[in-house]
């Protein structure tokens with residue numbers, strides 16, 4: 001069994017069998033119509049007892065990762081490659097490894113011809129602005145954070161659903177990061193009984209203006225790269241084609257969108273009426289741009305916060321993110337952080353009145369017998385306060401002053417009869 005890849009096709013590899021590795025490679029490299037620069041190389045080869053059976057097992061294991069039109073081709077990224085190898089090696093008919101190329105050696109950098117700034121009607125200032133923006137947005141989600149959150153929801157919510165990861169590149173090479181969202185759903189496609197996974201990727205990412213948007217579609221019948229995505233597609237979540245997918249196809253949107261465009265992203269997703277599970281800044285719950293959504297019950301917090309992202313050099317960066325969703329959240333474990341007590345039982349140092357005579361309570365203490373609006377920080381909201389019979393009373397953040405001195409921003413809530 002072997003896994004072979006052409007140097008100019010970083011998102012695919014071929015998995016096959018032969019009794020003569022050298023001859024098979026020559027055949028690949030002599031294929032008619034193939035460019036001379038597109039050199040095939042083995043990434044892995046191993047001896048097996050009955051290659052027919054092992055090949056069949058691979059096909060059955062990864063139906064959604066085989067190309068729809070050419071079933072010998074499999075979707076490639078560095079992590080999935082390791083999964084393929086591990087699967088073949090774990091097969092009872094596997095005998096021994098012959099070739100294995102480490103991740104470093106198989107990274108391909110596909111250089112694209114960059115049109116001049118003039119051709120693209122872009123000034124140097126635009127480039128700097130764009131670069132600045134890109135720098136701010138390139139925080140990638142760690143796989144374990146995606147896994148930790150998604151595991152909290154009922155598996156059945158994904159069944160027969162079309163999942164749309166609309167800020168996600170599922171291909172890993174040196175220039176980009178594989179999306180952990182894409183990877184999670186690809187690895188768990190069968191188990192979650194997903195109907196379709198659509199990943200679209202913005203063309204204006206790290207390689208600035210020259211990449212062009214991309215889209216990948218995965219179904220039980222295989223993967224398709226491109227068919228639905230014409231050249232000129234920007235890959236932006238608000239590109240007309242992305243909006244059409246959102247409107248006509250998507251059941252659940254799942255991603256970590258660009259921080260710099262979060263307000264527009266939230267508006268787009270919430271107005272679409274679709275289900276979503278997304279990451280955003282932890283302070284959104286006390287940010288005036290988002291408070292109305294929480295107030296109207298159009299969004300609530302997911303289960304977990306996120307303390308680390310990866311930058312484009314794959315280094316950990318400290319950040320404060322949180323999951324937000326309109327999927328059902330059950331038995332939120334963080335309810336236990338809420339200290340709902342009678343006002344007189346709340347320690348003095350955690351309650352005070354501001355210059356407007358508004359009660360401020362801190363440290364997740366919540367009065368259960370206080371009839372008027374009071375101000376809290378983001379933490380009680382993140383811990384599920386709005387599901388405990390408390391309602392947001394004002395569409396904008398509340399900035400208290402004590403003796404004329406500004407205190408940190410909060411949100412005004414009040415005990416209401418509603419309790420869920």
Ligand SMILES: C[S@@+](CC[C@H](N)C(=O)[O-])C[C@H]1O[C@@H](n2cnc3c(N)ncnc32)[C@H](O)[C@@H]1O
Nearest residue numbers: 137139140141167168202205236237256257258
């Ligand atoms: C915070 S990163 C997260 C990437 C990925 N979703 C993840 O979770 O690792 C946001 C990504 O959105 C990309 N992006 C920027 N503007 C975009 C747009 N208009 N539409 C879609 N994606 C965009 C950025 O290039 C960046 O890769």
